[in-house]
Amino acid sequence: MSDIGVDGWANPLRSPADRRLPRIAGPSGLVIFGVTGDLSRKKLMPAVYDLANRGLLPPGFSLIGFARREWEHQDFAQIVHDSVREHARTPFRKEVWRQLSEGMRFVPGDFGDDEAFKKLRETVDELDVTRGTSGNYAFYLSVPPKFFPQVVRQLKKHGLSDAPEGSWRRAVIEKPFGHDLASAKELNQVVHEVFPPDQVFRIDHYxxxxxxxxxxxxxxxxxxxxxxxxxxxxxxxxxxxxxxxxxxxxxxxxxxxxxxxxxxxxxxxxxxxxxxxxxxxxxxxxxxxxxxxxxxxxxxxxxxxxxxxxxxxxxxxxxxxxxxxxxxxxxxxxxxxxxxxxxxxxxxxxxxxxxxxxxxxxxxxxxxxxxxxxxxxxxxxxxxxxxxxxxxxxxxxxxxxxxxxxxxxxxxxxxxxxxxxxxxxxxxxxxxxxxxxxxxxxxxxxxxxxxxxxxxxxxxxxxxxxxxxxxxxxxxxxxxxxxxxxxxxxxxxxxxxxxxxxxxxxxxxxxxx
Structure with a gap:
């Protein structure tokens, strides 16, 4: 979509300061729960690589996978690599991959595992130091809706949802958001107890x-x-x-x-x-x-x-x-x-x-x-x-x-x-x-x-x-x-x-x- 040229209707992909320049994310990281699923493999991981390949992610961007697998960090990086090679939209470039893969980490565990969430907290803190993510993290819940409350409460319990001063923490939730009005209201209440409404991003990929x-x-x-x-x-x-x-x-x-x-x-x-x-x-x-x-x-x-x-x-x-x-x-x-x-x-x-x-x-x-x-x-x-x-x-x-x-x-x-x-x-x-x-x-x-x-x-x-x-x-x-x-x-x-x-x-x- 090109610049529209009507007052107040500039292309949202363009910076207000210079519409010719793309918007670039600041220091940040992404944590994906349910990282072994089809959505993550076919859409999320390739999208992260494509953003990096287009120069829209910061050099220190970090990607953390959380799932019930006995993987090491290098195993996770290989999974991402294979997903990118198969599904990415943009060409594979070794220098882009090398920089991106240096910020990849994996945390094994299930959603009720307190030790796993403690390890996730330690990983986030480590990346703040080694990659300069500045405490900015989005938590992507690519999991069945029944697990949403458990995951967000674990994030709260282990201090992961609390943003350090000057930083942000956001929740990204896939559809369906409830199965009727009553369940949607209940789920909204649970999520908003942990994340402010303006920090909750409900994905409708359309x-x-x-x-x-x-x-x-x-x-x-x-x-x-x-x-x-x-x-x-x-x-x-x-x-x-x-x-x-x-x-x-x-x-x-x-x-x-x-x-x-x-x-x-x-x-x-x-x-x-x-x-x-x-x-x-x-x-x-x-x-x-x-x-x-x-x-x-x-x-x-x-x-x-x-x-x-x-x-x-x-x-x-x-x-x-x-x-x-x-x-x-x-x-x-x-x-x-x-x-x-x-x-x-x-x-x-x-x-x-x-x-x-x-x-x-x-x-x-x-x-x-x-x-x-x-x-x-x-x-x-x-x-x-x-x-x-x-x-x-x-x-x-x-x-x-x-x-x-x-x-x-x-x-x-x-x-x-x-x-x-x-x-x-x-x-x-x-x-x-x-x-x-x-x-x-x-x-x-x-x-x-x-x-x-x-x-x-x-x-x-x-x-x-x-x-x-x-x-x-x-x-x-x-x-x-x-x-x-x-x-x-x-x-x-x-x-x-x-x-x-x-x-x-x-x-x-x-x-x-």
Whole structure:
């Protein structure tokens, strides 16, 4: 994303003093709990290396791994090395690796082991001296949510959460943050007993994606879009996150959670808030949260949850030319499981801008292809001078923000077909990140880890946002538990027919990305 050039809307990746210079973290270290997991191996460790390779980490940056493994420091460094070589975005450079690896340490133990946390405290103190980390540490909880309270209390017990004067200590927490409103509130209370709210960073990696941040640029840096971004011109909005994979090895986490809690409560409601919010007064955490919260608080559920929500579960089918098994046949899944692998809901936003405009959110696994997009579908022209035969294939204008995998924006509109007759057909204009910029987009975790080290909370959901999101989803989950029928769909399709019927009764249909 280039500099936006509107007062108060400079590219947040640029220093306020000089937008040509990247922001660089000061003396600091990162402690990763659950460092042996897939997230750490495939995303966090490579992101740390990529930041170092781009010159965005201080020379003395330190990385501490904590896990139940009998590793020495050099064993951990080798694990990081292998992860970097396999998953890093930037080229491997020996001099960068040598400097980074000198600050790597490993502490073996489990989360209830007091001796392990004493050793962690000693390691932190040692790195302050040998690497000049100045007491600044972020503790990344890449662990199942049930362990969050235990880890943060151990950090408090052993003085690790208490920042020395002039330093900082921060907690980084992965989703899901609770499984309903009550558990989220309880977890918030536990975490805030140890870390101040402004030092708690809840990771939603979607908010670190360039195309998600570009929603703000698209809307507020361009005069052509914002005047029509309202109920007078918009017919409806569709927000889709589709995956073409199954649950993989996540049965222990996924079963009992489901797609609505796993994706809609965080990713999709955040995308909805960014799409529907009013212009913030500035690009800072407080202003963004204020406007997003207004949207979440104004969100309304449909009167008939049976007609306007759908949950489904994939069965066996064909995916990419191969036969794949159904959800109930996946390893580790209870054959009687009612967990949803697909969810679609309709929401309204009760404010002046969006009154009467439906927002349709859907997510699912084993769908037709991997895609995340926001489609703002416009109303049809109020009057057409053309014969119906000339426009019979004409759809509705749409502005589509492609979040992944082909990042960019598509505008769909009608155009005359070359020839002697007046025939109008839908065409598209495409903006693609990969074609328009020479700069390569950083991975979401690069941006988010750097923001944590800088204390920049712009892209991190606050406590109130998490709780408001659960207030939206909880009534739907409760309805599904009591009355909702579990629909089924074959793997490789675009979901259950009930989801198509949900829109058809409104005179609409899902986009096929």
């Amino acid at each position: 908010l670190g994606k360039e195309t998600v941040q570009n929603i703000l640029a698209l809307r507020f840096a361009n005069q052509m879009f914002e005047p029509i971004w309202n109920r007078s011109f918009v017919d409806h909005v569709q927000i889709t996150m589709a995956e073409d994979i199954g649950i993989g090895g996540r049965a222990g986490y996924y079963d009992g959670i489901g797609s609505a809690r796993d994706v809609i409560q965080n990713h999709l409601l955040q995308l909805l808030a960014l799409t529907a919010m009013e212009e913030p007064s500035a690009f800072n955490a407080e202003s963004l949260v204020t406007e997003k919260l207004k949207v979440l608080k104004a969100a309304t559920l449909p009167a008939d949850l049976g007609r306007h929500t759908v949950r489904g579960q994939y069965s066996a089918g064909s995916q990419g030319g191969e036969q794949v098994i159904g959800y109930l046949d996946e390893d580790g899944i209870d054959p009687a499981s009612k967990t949803d692998t697909y969810a679609a809901i309709k929401l309204g936003i009760d404010n002046r801008r969006w009154a009467g405009v439906p927002f349709y959110l859907r997510t699912g696994k084993r769908l037709g292809r991997r895609v995340t997009e926001i489609a703002v579908v416009l109303q049809r022209a109020p009057h057409s001078p053309f014969d119906s035969t000339a426009t019979e294939e004409l759809g509705q204008n749409a502005i589509v923000i492609r979040v992944q995998p082909d990042e960019g924006v598509t505008v769909r509109f009608g155009s005359k077909v070359p020839g002697t007759s007046m025939e109008i057909r839908d065409v598209t204009m495409d903006f693609a990140y990969g074609e328009s910029f020479t700069e390569e987009s950083p991975e979401a975790y690069e941006r988010l880890i750097l923001d944590v080290l800088l204390g920049d909370a712009n892209l991190f959901p606050r406590t109130e946002e998490v709780e408001e999101s659960w207030k939206i989803l909880d009534p739907i989950e409760e309805y599904w538990q009591k009355h909702g029928r579990l629909a089924h769909y074959p793997a490789g399709s675009w979901g259950p027919v009930e989801a198509d019927q949900m829109l058809a009764q409104d005179g609409r249909s899902w986009r096929r990305p």
